[in-house]
Amino acid sequence: MTHPPPPLGTPAVRSEARDKVTGAARYAVEHTPPGCAYAVPVPATVARGRVTAVHAEEVLALPGVHAVLSHENAPRLKEPDDPTLAVLQNDRVPHRGWYVALVVADTPENASAAAEALRVEYAAEEHDVRLTADHPGLYTPQEANSEVPAVRERGDFDAAYPAAAVRVDATYTMSALHNHPMEPHASTAWWDDGHLTARDSSQGSTKVRDTLAQVFGLEQGQVTVVSEHVGGGFGSKGTPRPQVVLAAMAARHTGRPVKLALPRRQLAAVVGHRAPTVQRVRLGAGADGVITALAHEVVTQTSTVKEFVEQAAVPARVMYTSPHSRTSHQVVALDVPSPSWMRAPGEASGMYALESAMDELAVATGLDPVELRLRNDPDTEPDSGKPFSSRHLAECLRDGARRFGWDRRDPRPGIRREGDLLLGTGVAAATYPVLISPSAATAHAAPDGTYVIRVNATDIGTGARTVLAQIAADVLGAPLESVRVEIGSSDLPAAPLAGGSSGTASWGWSVHKACALLAERLERYDGVPAEGLTAAADTEPEVAEDSPYARHAFGAQFAEVQADTVTGEVRVRRLLGVYAAGRILNPRTARSQFIGAMAMGIGMALTEESTMDPAFGDFAEHDLASYHVPSCADVPAIEAYWIDEDDPHLNPMGSKGIGEIGIVGTAAAIANAVHHATGARLRDLPLTPDKVLPYLDPAS
Amino acid sequence: MEPTSQQETAHSSVLTLHVNGTPHTLTLDHRTTLLDALREQVGLTGAKKGCDHGQCGACTVLVDGRRANSCLLLAAAHNGAHVTTVEGLADGERLHPVQQAFVARDALQCGYCTPGQICSAVGMLAEAAEGHPSYVTPPEHPPGAPAALTAHEIRERMSGNLCRCGAYPNIVDAIGEVAT
Numbered sequence: 001m002t003h004p005p006p007p008l009g010t011p012a013v014r015s016e017a018r019d020k021v022t023g024a025a026r027y028a029v030e031h032t033p034p035g036c037a038y039a040v041p042v043p044a045t046v047a048r049g050r051v052t053a054v055h056a057e058e059v060l061a062l063p064g065v066h067a068v069l070s071h072e073n074a075p076r077l078k079e080p081d082d083p084t085l086a087v088l089q090n091d092r093v094p095h096r097g098w099y100v101a102l103v104v105a106d107t108p109e110n111a112s113a114a115a116e117a118l119r120v121e122y123a124a125e126e127h128d129v130r131l132t133a134d135h136p137g138l139y140t141p142q143e144a145n146s147e148v149p150a151v152r153e154r155g156d157f158d159a160a161y162p163a164a165a166v167r168v169d170a171t172y173t174m175s176a177l178h179n180h181p182m183e184p185h186a187s188t189a190w191w192d193d194g195h196l197t198a199r200d201s202s203q204g205s206t207k208v209r210d211t212l213a214q215v216f217g218l219e220q221g222q223v224t225v226v227s228e229h230v231g232g233g234f235g236s237k238g239t240p241r242p243q244v245v246l247a248a249m250a251a252r253h254t255g256r257p258v259k260l261a262l263p264r265r266q267l268a269a270v271v272g273h274r275a276p277t278v279q280r281v282r283l284g285a286g287a288d289g290v291i292t293a294l295a296h297e298v299v300t301q302t303s304t305v306k307e308f309v310e311q312a313a314v315p316a317r318v319m320y321t322s323p324h325s326r327t328s329h330q331v332v333a334l335d336v337p338s339p340s341w342m343r344a345p346g347e348a349s350g351m352y353a354l355e356s357a358m359d360e361l362a363v364a365t366g367l368d369p370v371e372l373r374l375r376n377d378p379d380t381e382p383d384s385g386k387p388f389s390s391r392h393l394a395e396c397l398r399d400g401a402r403r404f405g406w407d408r409r410d411p412r413p414g415i416r417r418e419g420d421l422l423l424g425t426g427v428a429a430a431t432y433p434v435l436i437s438p439s440a441a442t443a444h445a446a447p448d449g450t451y452v453i454r455v456n457a458t459d460i461g462t463g464a465r466t467v468l469a470q471i472a473a474d475v476l477g478a479p480l481e482s483v484r485v486e487i488g489s490s491d492l493p494a495a496p497l498a499g500g501s502s503g504t505a506s507w508g509w510s511v512h513k514a515c516a517l518l519a520e521r522l523e524r525y526d527g528v529p530a531e532g533l534t535a536a537a538d539t540e541p542e543v544a545e546d547s548p549y550a551r552h553a554f555g556a557q558f559a560e561v562q563a564d565t566v567t568g569e570v571r572v573r574r575l576l577g578v579y580a581a582g583r584i585l586n587p588r589t590a591r592s593q594f595i596g597a598m599a600m601g602i603g604m605a606l607t608e609e610s611t612m613d614p615a616f617g618d619f620a621e622h623d624l625a626s627y628h629v630p631s632c633a634d635v636p637a638i639e640a641y642w643i644d645e646d647d648p649h650l651n652p653m654g655s656k657g658i659g660e661i662g663i664v665g666t667a668a669a670i671a672n673a674v675h676h677a678t679g680a681r682l683r684d685l686p687l688t689p690d691k692v693l694p695y696l697d698p699a700s
Numbered sequence: 701m702e703p704t705s706q707q708e709t710a711h712s713s714v715l716t717l718h719v720n721g722t723p724h725t726l727t728l729d730h731r732t733t734l735l736d737a738l739r740e741q742v743g744l745t746g747a748k749k750g751c752d753h754g755q756c757g758a759c760t761v762l763v764d765g766r767r768a769n770s771c772l773l774l775a776a777a778h779n780g781a782h783v784t785t786v787e788g789l790a791d792g793e794r795l796h797p798v799q800q801a802f803v804a805r806d807a808l809q810c811g812y813c814t815p816g817q818i819c820s821a822v823g824m825l826a827e828a829a830e831g832h833p834s835y836v837t838p839p840e841h842p843p844g845a846p847a848a849l850t851a852h853e854i855r856e857r858m859s860g861n862l863c864r865c866g867a868y869p870n871i872v873d874a875i876g877e878v879a880t
Contacts, residue, residue, distance in 0.1 A: 013803060020811030021799040021818060023746020023786035030745035108740060109731040182750045182758055182812040182864045231748070231812025232864050264751040461810030461865050592806050592867060599866025624755040624862060631859040635868040637851065 007473035007480045008653070011588035015466045015485070016229070016459070025229045028186040028201040033257035036188070037066055038108045039250045040115035041242070042101040043266055044093040047127035047617025048335040051091040051100050055119040059103060062117065064110035066254050070101040070120075075249050077215040083305050084270075084338050085215065087242045088249070093122065094305045095129075095337050096618040097269020099242060104250045104258060127335040127617040131301045133171075133278045137332040138299060144311035144329045145345055146500075152317060152383055155324030157282075160293035164284025168360045172281065172353040174685045175609035176619065177274040179342045180629055183231020184264050185271050189247035190257035197224045200244045203233040204497025206456050209490035211240040212248055228488040230460040230498075234600070235341030236271045237460070238499040265622040272340025273610060273619075275300045275310045279353035284324075289365045289372045294322035296354060298329045303338040307331065310339065311346035315431050315664075316354050317383035318552055320376040325383070335617055341499065343600060344660035347432050348667070352604070352685065355428035355668030359675065369427050369672070370397050370406060381550035389549035389649035392580035393429060396556040396643060400427070400578040403641065404558040414679030420698065421562040423573075424677025430555035430579070430665035434656050435502040438540040440493035441510035443472060443518040447528045450482045453514070456495040457487040457507040462659055463589030464503055470586060471508045471653060475515035493536070501553075501657020504585065505650065506539070512652045513537035549649045553656040555579040557598070557669035563677045568693025570674055572602050575666070576639040582647050582656035594640035594662040601666025603630040609686050715779035719744065720788025728775050735759045735770040738785060746786035746815040750862070757861030760816035760823075761785045767823025769860075786815035789822065798822055801874035809865035817861045821875045824857045825849075828879070849879035 019025040044051075056068035074088035087099050100120055105111035128137075141150045161167065189198040196218065202208045205225035213223045225244070230237065247260040262270070277300045284293035296316035302308050313327035342348070362369040377394050380387050401407065409425055410416075416423040441455035453472045457464045469483045476483070486492060487507075496506050517535035522528065560574040575598050584590045607628035610619040621627035640662070647654055667685060675681050680695035707727065708714055716725045717734075719742055726741050735752075738744045738761070747770055750758030754772040761770045762784040770783075789796040798821045801807070808814040831844040836856045847853060854872050863871065 014806060014808070016811070017803040017806075017808065018795070020808050020814050021786070021795065021802050022790055023744065023815045025811055026745055027748075027812065030739070032740065032743075107729060108736055109729045113731070180864060182756065182810065182862065183748070184750070229811060231750075232810040234864070261749065264753065264756075461808075463809075588806050592809055592865075592870065595869055596809060596866030599868060600864075623753055624751050625753065629862050629864055630866070630868075631862060632868045632871065633855045633859040635855070635866065637872075638869050 007470045008585055012466050012470055012480060012586055014463050014589060015469060027183055027229050027231055028199045029188050029259045029261045031188060031199060033190055036257040036259055037104050037106060037254055038111040039102055039104045039247060039258050039260040040111040041099045041246060041266065042103065042115050042118050042120065043097045043269060044100045045096065046093055046122045046124040047096040047129060049093050049122045049124040051093060051120060052123050053121040054101055059114045059118045062114050064106035065103065065114045066106065067104040067250065068101060068118065069249060069253060075252055078217050080211060080215045082239060085211065085240060085242060085245050087245055095269065095303060095335050096616065097266065097337060099270065102246050102250055104254050129334050129336050129612050129617045130614050131276050131332065131334065133299050135332045138330045140330050141307060141309050144309040146311055148311050148314055150309065151328040153326050157293050157295050157324045157326040160324035161282055161284040164292050165287045166285045166361065166364050168283045168357050168364055170281055170357055170360055170683060172279045172356055172683045174277050174349055174352065175611055176276045177342055177604060177608050178268055178610050178627055179234040179236035180267065180624065180627060181232030181234055181236060184262045184267055185237065185241050185243045186261035187244040187247035188257060188259045189251040191251055195222050196248055198244050198248060199226045201230050201237055202227045202240065203230065203237040203458050203460055203499050205458065205488065205490045206494045207497055208240045208244055212244065215245060216248065225490040226488060227458050230458060233460045234343045235345065235499060238341050238497050241271050264624065268610060268619040268622055269337040272338060274342035274345065274349065275339035277310055277312050277349050279312055281353050281357035283357050283361050285361060285365060287365065289367045289375045291320055291322050291376050293324040294320065295326040300329065300331050301334050301336060301339065302331050303336050304333045305338050308339045310349055312350035312353065314346045315350045318381055318431055319354065319429065321378045322382050336612065343597060344432060344664050347664045348604065351430060351664045352667045355665055356671055356683065359426065359672040360681065368411065370401050373397055373429055384550055386548060386550040389551045390645050390647035391554055392643045392645060393554040396554055396578040396580050399641065399643065400556040400558050400576060404576050406558065413676050420564055420566045422565060422677040423562050424673045425558065425560045426669045426672030426676055428557045428665035428668035428672060430557055430661050432501055432553045432657060432661040432664055434551035434553065434650060435500040436543050436651065437496035437502055437506045438538065438543045439495040439506045439510035440538040441507065441514045442493055442534055442536045443514040444532055444534040445518055445522060445528050446532045447530055450484065451476060451478060452484050452486060453511055454486045454492045455507050455511055456490055456492040457503060458498040459487060460498045462498060462503060462593060463586060464498065464507065466589060467504055467586050468507060468511050471511050472515045475512055476519055501659045505655055505657060508653050509542065509651045510537050510539045513539060547649060551650060553579065553581040553661050555661050555665065557665040559669040559673045561670060561673040561677055563674060563692060563696060565696040565698045568689030568696060570606055570687050570692055572636055572670060574636060577662060578641045578643065579661060580643040580645050581658045581661060582645050582650055583654035584642055585653060585655055590658050591640050593658050595638040597660060597662025598638050598666050599630055599635045601663040602635060602670065604663065604685060605667035605670035606686050607634065713776050715776060717778065718782045720784055730776045732775045733771050734773040734775045734778060737775040738770065744785050744787050748812050748815060750812065757820060758813050758816040760820045760861060762819055762823055767820050786818055789818065796822065797878045801877045805870045805874040807867050807870040807874040809867055813861060813863045817863065817871055820858060820861045825879060849876065851876060
């Protein structure tokens with residue numbers, strides 16, 4: 001007799017895959033309640049000022065228009081924790097694209113036409129949207145995103161740096177980036193006898209429920225938020241966004257169910273962006289390459305609505321030996337849309353700069369870039385002095401180098417030609433913290449031998465449904481097919497969002513705990529009682545415990561690029577990543593997470609940018625024709641591997657997060673490969689042809 | 701489902717769309733796109749709205765056998781057209797080979813671009829079989845001869861369908877599996 005493979009650690013097929021390939025999976029605005037109306041928001045057309053008139057009466061006369069909401073008549077909200085949700089509450093315009101009105105009509109066509117026709121008058125004021133490294137409004141915040149201190153100093157950088165034998169002092173800049181998930185933010189909302197229900201495209205509907213309850217002055221039990229299938233988020237759906245508040249408002253005002261899908265061209269202004277950064281990195285090292293002094297100083301922007309500080313200097317607190325260190329953030333509040341989370345906030349930007357500087361240090365010391373990183377691999381986390389729960393960066397670098405064929409690399413830049421093309425290879429390291437939040441879950445055993453797991457997890461494409469079933473089956477010693485997982489509704493046990501690469505760890509721990517309790521109870525019974533048996537768990541106590549360990553995932557990225565000397569176009573030929581991310585619970589979906597994030601890293605390196613138009617005070621790229629998400633032809637075969645880590649200091653599954661680390665370091669590996677190919681050190685992402693071409697000589 | 705009243709006005713027309721083999725006679729606003737007609741009138745939401753501007757491909761369906769961005773087509777201009785959406789590809793419980801390959805290769809994550817990718821792939825396979833060249837087809841390739849679908853060809857021919865989750869390597873593998 002053959003035994004089935006253990007449920008955990010095996011490449012189980014994504015459980016909702018069939019629904020997704022047949023079109024049966026329905027997203028936020030794909031159920032149409034009877035009598036449903038359609039809402040379209042109206043964005044501000046000035047970058048700063050006040051609304052002086054909203055000519056609602058003209059639009060109300062158009063066919064099919066039910067309502068025009070603005071600050072003049074919209075339902076009053078209790079002040080939300082997140083000020084970007086205080087929509088239509090006053091006449092202030094803090095940035096272009098801020099919503100000033102909402103049109104509700106009987107059909108999508110009538111709603112769009114009416115929103116387009118609505119005349120809004122403004123008293124415009126001078127705006128300031130330009131981030132510069134010496135902006136007079138720059139200040140040092142208390143904290144950067146993720147509640148980390150904005151400034152950390154260790155040792156005496158100012159004394160150690162000038163004394164170093166080898167020094168690198170370089171400044172790296174990055175444009176703003178946008179998440180642009182394929183499903184634009186969307187909600188369907190309706191009120192039924194005082195109960196508000198919303199289908200929302202969100203990464204965490206418990207938080208959306210809590211927020212709606214708070215702003216509308218309801219009990220949590222009076223609100224249900226469903227996020228059954230979510231068409232990507234990458235951070236932009238991590239917090240409640242204006243569309244769900246607007247849809248609920250419109251539904252209350254009109255007494256009808258309302259669908260609201262944000263037009264793609266409005267997203268750039270209202271659902272966050274990765275803030276542009278100016279990052280100065282200084283590395284001082286001995287002739288042996290060992291770092292003695294490290295400074296990573298970040299300048300970035302936020303809006304006047306809220307403070308969000310991209311924590312780009314944080315990975316420098318984790319990565320390398322650095323007895324004398326300064327890591328700092330400064331921010332300026334501009335008349336721009338509010339920045340927010342985008343896949344690996346902090347790490348993605350910060351590791352571009354730090355890992356580019358490491359490549360410059362390798363050149364300056366004459367060391368191989370892999371060897372340089374190995375020489376600076378610390379025994380304890382530099383910033384905290386804590387031991388690492390596990391750190392296999394060196395193994396990732398060595399394994400990646402072997403798989404990539406790194407030892408055949410000639411370090412000299414600009415010497416490999418293939419017709420008009422120059423070829424080069426680059427490496428960078430990656431890191432992402434282990435984050436976890438408390439979660440509740442229940443596990444139910446039915447007499448027929450099946451189980452139901454209930455937890456308000458969200459599957460935004462990660463494979464959460466599948467892996468949670470695997471965790472449950474593993475603990476229960478049951479076949480995977482016998483476990484059904486219910487996720488995606490705030491009526492389920494409360495759970496944190498799919499974000500910070502913490503979903504599987506957070507939800508999984510509560511599922512693990514509930515299943516362990518259930519298994520224990522089942523042992524006391526002779527068969528499952530007729531009504532079944534349920535166990536509930538909450539991981540609040542476990543998660544609250546401080547760990548004595550520094551806990552992070554690590555990785556190494558290797559890239560081969562070609563630079564076209566005639567056009568300046570850079571293309572990625574090969575991309576290979578090796579990760580140390582705890583125990584990999586489902587190799588099939590994990591690999592998809594890694595390669596998907598690496599593909600996004602190609603965009604960050606080469607094609608994606610949101611440029612601020614200083615005259616209009618607006619992002620110039622509003623759509624997918626101008627904001628260049630990588631296409632199929634831009635992405636080569638990507639290889640992702642991992643080191644099996646056995647880390648007992650994480651959670652009962654032994655897993656670290658894997659959703660974000662794939663983008664970390666990818667852009668640096670590509671930029672370093674561009675230097676190797678061309679000899680040009682370009683320090684401003686993305687590396688578009690206009691920036692690259694001036695440094696290239698056409699083939700002679 | 702038959703609409704209760706079918707009256708043409710200056711702003712609407714009565715027309716018939718054959719969707720996945722079933723005729724649907726609808727009274728549609730002249731501004732209604734084929735995508736909105738499918739999603740909001742016919743109730744088939746497999747075709748997705750990602751950009752509404754023909755830039756992302758999530759709305760791809762087959763119109764009279766050819767792949768098309770349904771957000772760029774006015775429904776009123778397609779009276780009598782035969783439309784195949786992702787819902788119409790499977791043969792009962794048996795998935796279309798492209799659907800099956802997407803499942804087997806994990807060629808999807810969030811799933812929002814997936815119906816468009818699959819419809820696009822089905823259309824693309826037919827185009828290649830009919831000998832349509834692409835930008836990367838070698839000049840010496842005999843005109844009209846079926847195109848060999850290398851990974852390079854698949855990437856080029858599928859670049860009208862964006863996937864923000866970055867499932868491209870698996871999408872190319874899945875389509876390559878069906879093509880061989």
